[in-house]
Amino acid sequence: xxxxxxxxxxxxxxxxxxSPGATMTHDExxxxxxxxxxxxxxIIEAGFPIASEGDFAxxxxxxxxxxxxxxxGLARANFADIDRCWEAVKHAKQNRIHTFIGTSxxxxxxxxxxxxxxxxxxxxxxxxARNLCDNVQWSPMDATRTExxxxxxxxxxxxxxxxxxxxxxxxxxYTAPAESADLIKRLIKTVPGADDVIFxxxxxxxxxxxxxxxxxxxxxxxxxxxxxxxxLGERAGNTALEEVVMALKTRHDIMPWTTGIxxxxxxxxxxxxxxxxxFLVQPNKAIVGKNAFAHESxxxxxxxxxxxxxxxxxxxxxVGLSGTSLPLGKHSGRAALRDKLEQLGFEVxxxxxxxxxxxxxxxxxxxxxxxDDDVVALVRxxxxxxxxxxxxxxxxxxxxxxxGPAESTIExxxxxxxxxxxxxxxxxxxxxxxxxxxxxxxxxRLQLYQVSAVTEGTDAQATVSVRLEEDGVxxxxxxANTDTVVASAKAYIHALNRLLVRRDKVGEGADAKEVSYKxxx
Ligand code: KIV
Ligand code: ZN
Numbered sequence: 001x002x003x004x005x006x007x008x009x010x011x012x013x014x015x016x017x018x019s020p021g022a023t024m025t026h027d028e029x030x031x032x033x034x035x036x037x038x039x040x041x042x043i044i045e046a047g048f049p050i051a052s053e054g055d056f057a058x059x060x061x062x063x064x065x066x067x068x069x070x071x072x073g074l075a076r077a078n079f080a081d082i083d084r085c086w087e088a089v090k091h092a093k094q095n096r097i098h099t100f101i102g103t104s105x106x107x108x109x110x111x112x113x114x115x116x117x118x119x120x121x122x123x124x125x126x127x128x129a130r131n132l133c134d135n136v137q138w139s140p141m142d143a144t145r146t147e148x149x150x151x152x153x154x155x156x157x158x159x160x161x162x163x164x165x166x167x168x169x170x171x172x173x174y175t176a177p178a179e180s181a182d183l184i185k186r187l188i189k190t191v192p193g194a195d196d197v198i199f200x201x202x203x204x205x206x207x208x209x210x211x212x213x214x215x216x217x218x219x220x221x222x223x224x225x226x227x228x229x230x231x232l233g234e235r236a237g238n239t240a241l242e243e244v245v246m247a248l249k250t251r252h253d254i255m256p257w258t259t260g261i262x263x264x265x266x267x268x269x270x271x272x273x274x275x276x277x278x279f280l281v282q283p284n285k286a287i288v289g290k291n292a293f294a295h296e297s298x299x300x301x302x303x304x305x306x307x308x309x310x311x312x313x314x315x316x317x318x319v320g321l322s323g324t325s326l327p328l329g330k331h332s333g334r335a336a337l338r339d340k341l342e343q344l345g346f347e348v349x350x351x352x353x354x355x356x357x358x359x360x361x362x363x364x365x366x367x368x369x370x371x372d373d374d375v376v377a378l379v380r381x382x383x384x385x386x387x388x389x390x391x392x393x394x395x396x397x398x399x400x401x402x403x404g405p406a407e408s409t410i411e412x413x414x415x416x417x418x419x420x421x422x423x424x425x426x427x428x429x430x431x432x433x434x435x436x437x438x439x440x441x442x443x444x445r446l447q448l449y450q451v452s453a454v455t456e457g458t459d460a461q462a463t464v465s466v467r468l469e470e471d472g473v474x475x476x477x478x479x480a481n482t483d484t485v486v487a488s489a490k491a492y493i494h495a496l497n498r499l500l501v502r503r504d505k506v507g508e509g510a511d512a513k514e515v516s517y518k519x520x521x
Pocket of ligand 2: 015169171202204238
């Protein structure tokens with residue numbers, strides 16, 4: 001590997017998926033892994049195989065289908081986790097076992113181990129992993145709050161036991177750029193054997209410094225960045241892949257490191273991860289936010305027209321946005337729609353194109369111009385309304401109250417049977433959700449209800465995300481429509497359908513997370 005190459009280790013499917021509510025289905029995980037592989041991600045952390053049968057199946061399947069990426073699974077510091085991890089990743093052409101243990105004083109207290117006991121455990125578990133797999137990553141969790149001498153000692157042990165990558169996690173997002181660079185630099189200088197392994201950086205964004213800390217770690221000598229699409233991850237998330245990759249590309253003059261990522265695939269995967277995780281991307285998010293390449297003010301627009309470099313440091317095309325978009329309207333044909341879908345990174349089969357085209361025509365009849373985001377919303381809606389769903393919305397009528405309650409009448413098919421209900425509520429969405437609950441009684445708690453207008457104007461498409469929780473099982477639903485209340489009803493029903501599927505699977509023991517990666521006892 002060249003000295004200037006930085007490996008990209010994507011953990012969207014493990015650390016990202018771990019964030020509350022971001023659970024993805026088996027097929028969604030496979031699809032995202034395929035996209036990550038295709039865009040040039042070096043290592044995909046596909047899951048935590050011992051956590052559940054569902055995780056194990058997903059990691060195994062991703063391993064079998066991998067093309068160029070190395071497939072990695074997570075394992076705690078015990079033989080059962082490591083064996084299970086190996087059983088899943090062994091199918092990949094290139095595989096990796098990633099094993100970890102919390103080494104800071106706070107984290108050592110969880111399994112109640114002395115420094116010596118933990119050191120011994122690290123020696124045994126890394127040796128065991130290395131006997132199974134020739135590519136082993138070891139992480140001292142909470143490294144940035146671990147005593148310097150102890151950190152050096154355990155890293156040396158892991159290297160001697162055969163670890164090939166040493167990852168330095170900033171588990172709680174505590175470090176700062178100068179410290180991050182300095183830590184890696186000093187470790188490489190101090191720990192015997194450090195030159196023979198790759199040092200990785202794994203940052204969380206609690207103080208909004210994950211990207212800066214990761215890049216600083218590279219300046220200090222790290223040659224692997226761990227990150228997720230859209231910065232998905234627990235709490236404030238992980239380092240965002242798109243940010244570190246585009247920073248290295250755009251500021252190559254001062255950061256002379258390269259990655260193997262095809263950056264033109266960034267937008268497509270960002271949108272897909274947002275859809276399947278139910279985590280909308282904030283409009284002003286760097287690189288992938290809706291406004292990241294939008295220029296609103298007159299002064300900016302004028303400057304852009306004179307020379308785009310006045311206000312743009314990256315070309316939209318480089319992240320996969322169609323620079324100049326040819327507007328789609330009611331006269332556009334199927335070929336133009338397919339072309340647009342391809343530009344936006346969607347590969348759709350003939351049947352799906354047919355469905356989307358019908359919806360596109362309906363929308364184009366209602367709107368003067370159909371924008372890129374409208375098309376994305378159409379694809380989202382298409383994938384969100386599964387014909388196999390047990391609950392289907394047939395029709396709805398809402399009367400908004402002025403000064404009084406709103407009233408919603410819903411007609412649904414439940415397992416093929418027509419049912420209807422009318423309910424009053426505190427506003428049209430509340431009335432609608434209550435009517436749906438009358439038809440399909442449930443105890444699911446609404447954890448999140450989010451509306452975003454994906455296009456401008458009063459004829460904008462609204463995307464609604466709904467996250468529900470019932471008995472510890474979480475499901476997310478999304479839908480888009482020019483009518484916000486219709487989008488809300490569909491998103492709610494979508495989430496209920498996913499909850500039904502998940503509950504069935506959990507009943508069979510397939511998808512429940514049986515252990516947590518923090519559960520070290
Ligand atoms: O943040 C963290 O410490 C982790 C480890 C499992 C590497 O995700
Ligand atoms: Zn993490």
